[in-house]
Amino acid sequence: MPNDFPTLSGRRWLSALLLLVAGAAQTLTFSPFQWWWLAPFTIALIVFITLPLTPRQLFRAGWLVGFGLFGSGASWVYISISQYGNTSVPVSILLTLLFVAGLALFHGLTFWAWGKLATNSAIRRLILFPALWLLGDWLRGWLLTGFPWLYLGTAQVDGPLAGLAPMVGVHGLTLWIVGSGAALYAAGWLLLRQRSASAGVLVTAFLLPWLIGPWLKDVTWTEKAEQPLSVAAMQGNVPQLIKWDPKFLQDQIATYLELTEDNWQKDLILWPETAIPLPQDQAGPILEHIRERLAPGSTLITGIPWYGFSDRIEDFTFHNSILSVGNGNGMYHKQKLVPFGEYVPLQQWLRGLIGFFDLPMSEFSRGPANQSPLTAGDARVMPYICYEVAYPDFVAMNAHRAGLLITISNDGWFGDSIGPLQHLQIARMRALETGRYMIRGTNNGVTAIIDDHGQIQDTIPQFTRATLHGEVYEAEGSTPYMQSGSWPVLTLAAILIVFVRERVIPKPA
Numbered sequence: 001m002p003n004d005f006p007t008l009s010g011r012r013w014l015s016a017l018l019l020l021v022a023g024a025a026q027t028l029t030f031s032p033f034q035w036w037w038l039a040p041f042t043i044a045l046i047v048f049i050t051l052p053l054t055p056r057q058l059f060r061a062g063w064l065v066g067f068g069l070f071g072s073g074a075s076w077v078y079i080s081i082s083q084y085g086n087t088s089v090p091v092s093i094l095l096t097l098l099f100v101a102g103l104a105l106f107h108g109l110t111f112w113a114w115g116k117l118a119t120n121s122a123i124r125r126l127i128l129f130p131a132l133w134l135l136g137d138w139l140r141g142w143l144l145t146g147f148p149w150l151y152l153g154t155a156q157v158d159g160p161l162a163g164l165a166p167m168v169g170v171h172g173l174t175l176w177i178v179g180s181g182a183a184l185y186a187a188g189w190l191l192l193r194q195r196s197a198s199a200g201v202l203v204t205a206f207l208l209p210w211l212i213g214p215w216l217k218d219v220t221w222t223e224k225a226e227q228p229l230s231v232a233a234m235q236g237n238v239p240q241l242i243k244w245d246p247k248f249l250q251d252q253i254a255t256y257l258e259l260t261e262d263n264w265q266k267d268l269i270l271w272p273e274t275a276i277p278l279p280q281d282q283a284g285p286i287l288e289h290i291r292e293r294l295a296p297g298s299t300l301i302t303g304i305p306w307y308g309f310s311d312r313i314e315d316f317t318f319h320n321s322i323l324s325v326g327n328g329n330g331m332y333h334k335q336k337l338v339p340f341g342e343y344v345p346l347q348q349w350l351r352g353l354i355g356f357f358d359l360p361m362s363e364f365s366r367g368p369a370n371q372s373p374l375t376a377g378d379a380r381v382m383p384y385i386c387y388e389v390a391y392p393d394f395v396a397m398n399a400h401r402a403g404l405l406i407t408i409s410n411d412g413w414f415g416d417s418i419g420p421l422q423h424l425q426i427a428r429m430r431a432l433e434t435g436r437y438m439i440r441g442t443n444n445g446v447t448a449i450i451d452d453h454g455q456i457q458d459t460i461p462q463f464t465r466a467t468l469h470g471e472v473y474e475a476e477g478s479t480p481y482m483q484s485g486s487w488p489v490l491t492l493a494a495i496l497i498v499f500v501r502e503r504v505i506p507k508p509a
Contacts, residue, residue, distance in 0.1 A: 015049045015061070016064055018045060018049055019046065019049055019050075019061055019064040019065050019068065020064050020065075020067065020068040021068065022042045022045045022046050022049075022065060022068065023042075023046075023064065023065040023066060023067065023068025023069035023070075023071075023072075023107075024068040024069065024071065024072040024073075025038060025042050025068075026038075026039060026042050026068075026069050026073070026150070026152065027069060027072040027073035027150070027418075029152065029155040030073065030150065030154065030155050030418075030422050030425060031155075031418070031421040031422055031424065031425040032418060032421045034155065034158055036155040036156055036158060036159035037159070039152050039155065039177045039181070040177055040180040040181040040184055041181065041184070042181065043177070043178050043180070043181020043182060043184075043185075044181045044182070044184040044185040044188070046061075046065055046181075047126070047129060047181065047182055047185045048185055049061065050062075050111065051122055051125055051126070051185075052122070053115065054115060055112050055115030055116045055119070056112075056115075057115075058111040058112050058114060058115040059108045059109070059111060059112040059115075060108070061111055062104075062107040062108040062109070062110055062111025062112065062114075063101075063104045063105065063107060063108035063111075064104075065104075065107050065111075066103060066104030066105070066106060066107030066108060067100060067101060067104040069104075069107070069150060070099075070100045070103040070104055070150070071100045073149075073150045073418075073422070074099070074100065074103065074147075074149065074150065074419075075096070075100075075417070075418075076414040076415075076417035076418060076419030077096055077099055077414075077419075078092055078093070078096040079413070079414050079415040079417055079419075080341070080413040080414055081095050081096060083240075083415060084240050084241065084413055103140070103147060106136055106139060106140040107136060109136070110132050110133060110135070110136030110139075111132075113132055114128060114129060114132045117132070117497060117501040117502065118500070118501060118502055119502060120502065121502060124500050124501065124502060126182050126185070126186055127182075127496060127500045128496060128497060128500055128501065129178065129182050130175050130176075130178040130179040130182060130493075130496075131175075131492075131493035131494075131496040131497050131500075132493075132497070133174070133175075133178045134171055134174060134175045134178070134489065134490070134493045135490070135493050135494075135497075137151055137171065137174060138171060138486065138490060141391065141392075144339075145336070145337065145339055146336075146391070148390045148391050148392065149390055149422070149426070150422070151170050151171070151174050152173070152174045152177045152178065153165075153169075153170040153171065153172070153173030153174035153175075153177060153429075154170055154425060154426055154429050155425070156173045156177070157425060157428045157429045157432055157454045159213075160210050160211070160213040160214050161173050161176065161177070161209060161210065161213045162213060162217055162432060162453075162454065163212070163213040163214060163215065163216025163217035163218075163219065164176075164209060164212075164213050164216060165429065165432045165433050165454070165481070166219075166221050166432060166433055166434075166435055166479035166480060166481055167216075167479070167480045167481060168480075168481060168488070168489055169392055169393075169396070169433050169481040169485070169486050169489070170392050170429055170433065171392065171486045171489050171490065172481075172486070172488075172489040175489050175492070175493065176206075176209055179206065180206045180210070183202050183203065183205070183206040184203075184206075186202060187199040187202045187203045190202065217453070218453070220435070220452070221435045221477065221478070221479040221480065222434075222435035222436065222452060222475040222476060222477040222478065222479065223475065223476045223477050224452065224473040224474070224475055225403065225473050225474040225475070225476070228471035228472060228473050229267040229268055229376070229377075229379060229404070229471065229472050229473070229474070230266045230267045230268070230469075230470075230471055231266060231267065231268045231269070231270065231439055231449065231469070231470055231471065231472055232260070232263035232266045232268075232269050232270070232467055232468065232469050233269075233270040233272075233439055233440075233441045233447050233449070233460075233467070233468040234256050234259040234260060234269070234270070234271050234272070234275075234441070234447075234467050234468075235259075235272070235441070235442060235443065235444065235445060235447040235460045235464065235465065235466055235467070235468070236252065236255045236256055236259065236271075236272070236275065236443060236444075236465060237443065237444045237445075237463055237464060237465040238252050238255065238412070238443055238444070239412070240410075240412035240413060240444075243274070243277060243410070243412065243443075244277055249277060249278065252275075252277060253276065253286055255465070256271050256275055256302075257289075257293075259465070259466070259467045260293075260300070260467070262467075263467060263469070264293050264294055264295050264298060265295040265298055266298055266469075267297070267298060267299070267376065267377060267379075268298075268299055268301065268376045268377075268379070268381075268439070268472075269294075269298065269299065269300040269301070270300075270301050270302075270406060270408070270439055270441040271300065271301070271302035271303065271408075271441060272302075272303055272408045272409065272410060272441040272442050272443045272447070273303035273320070273322075273385060273386055273408040273409050273410040273441075273442075273443065274303045274304065274305060274320070274410060275302050275303050275304070275443070276302055276303070276304040277305075278304075278305065279304070279305045279306060279307035279318070280304050280305070280306050280307070280321070280323065280331075281307055281308060283304060287323075287325055290302075290325050290326070291325060291326055294325070294326035294327070296327065297327050297377060298326050298327055299324055299325065299326045299327045299328030299375075299376035299377060300324075300325045300326050300328075301322060301323070301324050301325070301328065301374060301376065301381070301383070301406065302322065302323055302325065303320075303321070303322050303323075303385065303408045303410075303441075304321055304322070304323050305318055305319070305320060305321060305364075306318065306319040306320075306321040306323075306331065306333060307319075310365065312368055313365060317365040318363055318364050318365060319333035319334065319364060319365055319367055320333070320334040320337070320342060320364045320385055320386075321333050321334065321367075321385075322334075322374070322383045322385060322408060324374040324375060324376060324381075327376070327377050328374060328375045328376040328377065328381075329374070329375045330372060330373065330374035330375055331374075332367070332371050332373075332374060332383045332385075333366075333367025333368065333371065334364065334366070334367050334385040334386075334388060335366055335367045335368075335369065335371075335388065335394075336366075336387055336388040336391055336394065337364055337366055337387075338386070338387050341413070342364040372401070373398075373401045373402040376404075379403065379404055379474055380401065380402040380403055380404070380474075381402055381404045381405070381406055382398050382399055382401055382402035382404070382405050382406070383405075383406050383407070383408070384398075384405065384406070384407040384408075384430075385407070385408055385409070386407070386408070386409040386410065388407070389407040389409075389423075389426060389427050389430055390423075390426050392429075392430065392433060392486065393485045393486050395430045395433070395434065396430075396433060396434055396481055396482045396485055397482075397485065399434040399436055399482060400478060400482060402436075403436065403474030403475045403476060404436060404437055404438075404439075404472060404473075404474050404475070405430070405431065405434065405436050405437065405438040405439075406438065406439045406440070406441065407427050407430075407438060407439075407440050407441075408440075408441045408442070409423065409440070409441070409442045409443070410442065410443040410444075411423055411442055411443070411444065411445065411446075412443050412444045416462070416463070420442070420445060420446060420462065421446065424440065424446045424448060427440050427448075427450060428450050428454040428455070428456065429454060431450045431451070431452060431453075431454045432452075432453060432454030433479065433481050433482070434478075434479060434481075434482055435452045435475055435477070435478075435479045435482075436452055436475045437449070437450065437451055437452055437472040437473055437474075437475065438450040439472060444462060444463055445460060445461060445462030445463060445464065446459050446460070446461070446462055447459060447460040447468050448460075448468070449468065449470040449472060452473070452475060457470055458470050
């Protein structure tokens, strides 16, 4: 590098250790730790170590950062494999390591591209780093069904940048967090060069959104209905090991009926994902009993598998679905399926090898696009089943069709790990981005009512059998993020890459 930036060149083992630590420390920015302020400092440390490296070295460095992040932040996948996947501990550890190592490749490729686009200029690298990080996140969010988890911007639902989320979305927040970290590093270098005035200008410029954000936090982009809807959400806390056991079917249904006993008159009653653990074509008596118990004007929405003939795929198939019963209408089939949990890639080779590849209900088909929202009385309700709520643009696009959002989940697969708490935080960011109330119904936590600013109104603690009562409001209108999605910040990142990257001029023959 021609620019005299401080580095750790020559200290390979120390550099590798610090990169792992920096990646792992980013997990602390999310729930349940919520050290959102730590993110720019981890970025500054990563830049400090990686700025002078070659593209090949950057691939290894990025992979180490990703391994630290996903090895700590997505470690909860081990629980679903070992405890509920009927898989031995050594094989569970191996599969978890392969999962984490595979996800880390996204960071490796991002850092490699960063080095290729700016080989000889530290200044160019500093400018390009936030743009490449953002595009790496975006790629990870859709390639091979995507893993849109652990975006740095998500932690800002409790941070000072939260006020910007309805305008730029989670990717816009991530872009600024990474840019702030790069600017922090550059300011430190300027101070070492005794250029305090330049350092002050740089820090001030990147501090502005952090200072402006809190002022925007109370801005309301959508208009709430005058009258609230009364809601009740049931958390049955059914043990995952008996969830699909036919011997416990009646007990599970009885649990939810008992929790609903004093709430049949609520405007909207919510049961979680697969609360009725048998297909709708076999659940006729249960659904009929629910209709009989519901008060006039009341609607119950529940997760339930669906089995039948699909015109789209011209075959009989299963869907992971959600159904509106009573003074409501509609059925929604899940579109974003979880690999291995809801379908098995390359199943002709993998099924039968180990228990994890034969989990109950792992043969779902993807639902069609552009499905209509459910209704609950006059309210239009857009549902998201479990993992779907992690996709920011998917949620924003579909939120146009409804004034109220719900998400149902069964996070029992992940025990008492940090995964369910991260999942709740993600749902809060989606409510904030869309300016809509969200009801979150889960099997064993965390069931919650989230307002249009992403703040929790009330919850049921994890591993508790209880009913959550509250009120929610429909919303009209759209936030700026709903209108544009992530395309403005993605376009900005692409423009930076086009105009800042180094132009390689071929040498004359």
